[in-house]
Amino acid sequence: MIQIKAERPRTEDIARMDTISLIAKYDRAVPRYTSYPTAPHFSTAIDGGVYARWLRALPEDAALSLYLHVPFCASLCRFCACHTTVVNRPEPLELYGITLMAEIDLVADVIGGHRAVRHIHWGGGTPTQLPADTMLAVMRRLRARFDVAPDAEIAVEIDPRTLGDDSLTVLAAMGTNRVSLGVQDFDPNVQDAINRHQSLALTEDCATRLRSVGIDAINLDLIYGLPYQTTAGVIETVRQALGLKPSRAAVFGYAHVPWMKKHQALIPDASLPNTAERFAQRQAIEATFLAHGYTLIGLDHFALPDDALAQAAAGSRLRRNFQGYTTDAADVLIGLGASSIGAVPQGYIQNHPGVPAWRDAVRDGVLPIARGVALTDADRARRAIIEQLMCHLTANPFEIAADSGIDPADLADAEPALRNLETDGLLERDGHRVTVTGRGRPFVRTIAAAFDCYLARGTARHSVAV
Numbered sequence: 367m368i369q370i371k372a373e374r375p376r377t378e379d380i381a382r383m384d385t386i387s388l389i390a391k392y393d394r395a396v397p398r399y400t401s402y403p404t405a406p407h408f409s410t411a412i413d414g415g416v417y418a419r420w421l422r423a424l425p426e427d428a429a430l431s432l433y434l435h436v437p438f439c440a441s442l443c444r445f446c447a448c449h450t451t452v453v454n455r456p457e458p459l460e461l462y463g464i465t466l467m468a469e470i471d472l473v474a475d476v477i478g479g480h481r482a483v484r485h486i487h488w489g490g491g492t493p494t495q496l497p498a499d500t501m502l503a504v505m506r507r508l509r510a511r512f513d514v515a516p517d518a519e520i521a522v523e524i525d526p527r528t529l530g531d532d533s534l535t536v537l538a539a540m541g542t543n544r545v546s547l548g549v550q551d552f553d554p555n556v557q558d559a560i561n562r563h564q565s566l567a568l569t570e571d572c573a574t575r576l577r578s579v580g581i582d583a584i585n586l587d588l589i590y591g592l593p594y595q596t597t598a599g600v601i602e603t604v605r606q607a608l609g610l611k612p613s614r615a616a617v618f619g620y621a622h623v624p625w626m627k628k629h630q631a632l633i634p635d636a637s638l639p640n641t642a643e644r645f646a647q648r649q650a651i652e653a654t655f656l657a658h659g660y661t662l663i664g665l666d667h668f669a670l671p672d673d674a675l676a677q678a679a680a681g682s683r684l685r686r687n688f689q690g691y692t693t694d695a696a697d698v699l700i701g702l703g704a705s706s707i708g709a710v711p712q713g714y715i716q717n718h719p720g721v722p723a724w725r726d727a728v729r730d731g732v733l734p735i736a737r738g739v740a741l742t743d744a745d746r747a748r749r750a751i752i753e754q755l756m757c758h759l760t761a762n763p764f765e766i767a768a769d770s771g772i773d774p775a776d777l778a779d780a781e782p783a784l785r786n787l788e789t790d791g792l793l794e795r796d797g798h799r800v801t802v803t804g805r806g807r808p809f810v811r812t813i814a815a816a817f818d819c820y821l822a823r824g825t826a827r828h829s830v831a832v
């Protein structure tokens with residue numbers, strides 16, 4: 367008779383089983399907290415008239431940042447959750463640039479003066495889908511209407527598959543000093559499934575061309591949780607990506623939201639890694655970056671220690687805004703372009719998402735706001751707690767509440783969730799201070815959600831938490 371000896375589970379297997387049960391317990395969709403309140407809680411009560419009053423009330427010395435949204439791409443990636451459409455004809459692209467310049471004039475007239483700007487971010491979509499001379503003209507208009515600091519960060523999101531030489535020249539002429547290259551994954555099977563074919567050689571060539579015109583600060587965007595991705599595959603992608611010597615990488619969990627982005631329905635559910643696999647991929651990516659000298663920033667960014675983001679994190683100066691983790695400390699973010707979101711001390715505002723409605727409003731001389739939210743003191747307190755947890759993994763809700771002029775007892779609704787998270791070892795408390803543990807770090811969105819008083823009453827659907 368053969369005797370089968372039961373093997374004792376290894377310590378790492380116990381830890382893995384433990385993690386899987388934690389993921390199952392906290393497998394609830396939560397926001398990414400690039401704002402608080404989050405965009406689903408904006409309302410049409412905030413319009414261009416309210417925004418104009420808010421802009422006029424800005425202090426003379428308020429530092430400004432600018433975000434320009436270009437909602438066009440050359441082709442559609444099936445995974446994409448961004449606000450963009452496929453447009454290749456030059457006419458609508460040129461018209462978009464002309465409207466952007468009119469919007470810049472409109473906003474600059476309302477704010478008044480020649481305000482200092484320290485950060486400009488071009489996002490999309492794909493900003494370089496605009497004709498090169500259009501992009502340059504928009505940038506010139508910005509410099510004419512605002513006082514762009516000589517050392518301002520000028521960052522542009524790039525699709526390496528479509529960066530023409532004319533755009534490359536213009537990026538340099540615009541003073542671009544940081545770019546993010548969309549990569550996602552180098553595995554051809556994954557690329558087939560997401561309709562994004564992009565070889566390592568092409569991406570390398572794009573990075574080399576950018577460096578040849580003096581743009582050295584290169585960020586990469588990677589995604590885990592994509593169709594057919596495996597843990598071994600994402601490790602290989604990171605190894606290849608490391609060869610490009612990025613100063614930063616943003617590693618997003620694939621947000622599968624086919625109820626909002628219909629084209630994502632082309633990705634079969636069965637091809638998607640489950641939550642435990644997503645978690646394993648995320649952990650493997652983290653281990654690979656850390657092994658190569660990168661620092662983990664907040665939830666999902668990696669940076670070389672001498673990069674400004676790593677230094678901001680080390681100096682507790684890291685911030686979070688609509689672009690994710692940032693060194694940008696400005697209290698005023700002016701959004702320009704269809705669907706862009708801005709932030710001023712009084713609240714958040716979002717431009718009309720559709721290009722025609724945005725263009726019509728600008729043509730009529732009206733700030734093209736579709737919706738927004740005015741912040742209460744309680745919102746400000748909760749926002750500060752959530753931002754500090756997302757950025758520094760620690761916050762003192764009691765002190766923040768007191769500083770914001772609200773009664774700390776008003777945050778009592780967070781208590782049941784915090785107790786649960788503490789029992790599961792995801793956070794620790796020292797007096798009033800809440801600190802995310804190493805085990806809790808991948809769950810930081812869930813921990814931040816304890817302080818989100820809109821989440822329970824909202825009907826918005828979000829992507830999964832890990």
Ligand SMILES: C[S@@+](CC[C@H](N)C(=O)[O-])C[C@H]1O[C@@H](n2cnc3c(N)ncnc32)[C@H](O)[C@@H]1O
Binds near residue numbers: 489491622
């Ligand atoms: C606005 S896109 C700009 C990238 C550029 N258009 C390109 O194609 O390379 C910025 C990044 O958002 C991320 N992204 C877009 N859709 C996503 C989704 N559904 N889930 C997670 N990340 C996503 C991708 O990493 C992408 O590179």
